[in-house]
Amino acid sequence: MTIQWFPGHMAKARREVSEKLKFVDMVFELVDARLPLSSRNPMLDQIIQQKPRLILLNKVDLADEYQTKQWIAYFKQQGFYALAINSKENSSVKLIMATAKKVLAEKRQRDQERGIQPRAIRAMVIGIPNVGKSTLMNRLIGKKIAQTGNKPGVTKGQQWLRVANELELLDTPGILWPKFEDELIGKKLALTGAIKDQLLHLDDIALYGIDFFVRHYPTRLAKRYKLAEEMEQLPAAELLMEITKKLGFRDDYERASERILLDIRQERLGRFTLDRVDEFEDDNDGLD
Known part of the structure; x- marks a missing residue:
């Protein structure tokens, strides 16, 4: 089974995400809870580097509960914050917000000591196609979609979407496909419906x-x-x-x-x- 990978598209997506990273405090990395590593793009580690990150295991309602607990523990051992969520449920929004504050607690403390007042967290959601990025963003934003105004250094055409008074999402980063060097990863993604059946x-x-x-x-x-x-x-x-x-x-x-x-x-x-x-x-x- 061969799945096409388009280097040009990948390079464009990488450049777009890299440019926008400097405008956000942290990254929400969205993965499929049924394949928490296979639905990641390994290239993201190179792009995100030391930027604070929250790994969101989406579609947890479809995944094996025991295995999900194992993966949360695994990511914790790797030094990452991770949450199991269902982007279709409002309860996930509260969990994400509470955990995002924990991720940035030290940075916010340093800012406060320097006299910088707390403001809304600025984040971007990154994930490969079909992991539920659009659903999650719609759930976070709800019906109150608003542009928060121009930000210093933000290039024309970028839009900030406000979530209550606590979170601002930068819309929209490039969507990244993984590089299918491993045929097994392609099969796993295909089994969950992440790849069109016509290609397989x-x-x-x-x-x-x-x-x-x-x-x-x-x-x-x-x-x-x-x-x-x-x-x-x-x-x-x-x-x-x-x-x-x-x-x-x-x-x-x-x-x-x-x-x-x-x-x-x-x-x-x-x-x-x-x-x-x-x-x-x-x-x-x-x-x-």
């Missing part, structure tokens, strides 16, 4: 999904498709054939693949997390 071989993604659920959630797979207990001994390709028959699709593996992907994305096999902390730790991979 659906049976490849379905096979990956089957193999993943056999390894981590076998009971759910067996129950959904009425599979025998010994299914764990079968390779994913044979299981796809068996599921195709159970669905009544004869030899239409493409149709069966579409159904499996739909079932996974619509939670008919339950909540799941594709990135597992123990696997990344075993590989010595993760945040640089």
Whole structure:
């Protein structure tokens, strides 16, 4: 499976984010709670560098609860603040605001000692496509969308969106895709629907999904498709054939693949997390 990566677009996005970083106090880095590392762009570490950061694990309602707790602990060990959120819920706004204040507590204390009065936190939201950036920004802003006026040094055309009196979001940074050097990352993103199905071989993604659920959630797979207990001994390709028959699709593996992907994305096999902390730790991979 090959997924195209466009260097020109990446360079433009990188330049745009780098230019806007100097106008904000911190960055909200939005990732998918089902794949907290695979939905990150590793290039962000080079761009953001020492800028204060809050990692937001979005779509937590779709992720495995135990694994989410593991990831929050993992990011904490790495020295980052991290929150599990559902950008569709208002309660997430309060959590984000409270944690953002913690992230900037030391800086604000230093400013106060220098006689600088506290002001609204200025932030930008960064995330790859389909992690819920627009939904989160709309939730943060609500119906009260207002331009807060010109800021010194802010280039023409940039807009500040005010959230109550506590937060100002700089709209809109470039959206970054990850570089798909690892085929597995592409499959994970595809399974969650982050990549258009037209760009993929659906049976490849379905096979990956089957193999993943056999390894981590076998009971759910067996129950959904009425599979025998010994299914764990079968390779994913044979299981796809068996599921195709159970669905009544004869030899239409493409149709069966579409159904499996739909079932996974619509939670008919339950909540799941594709990135597992123990696997990344075993590989010595993760945040640089």
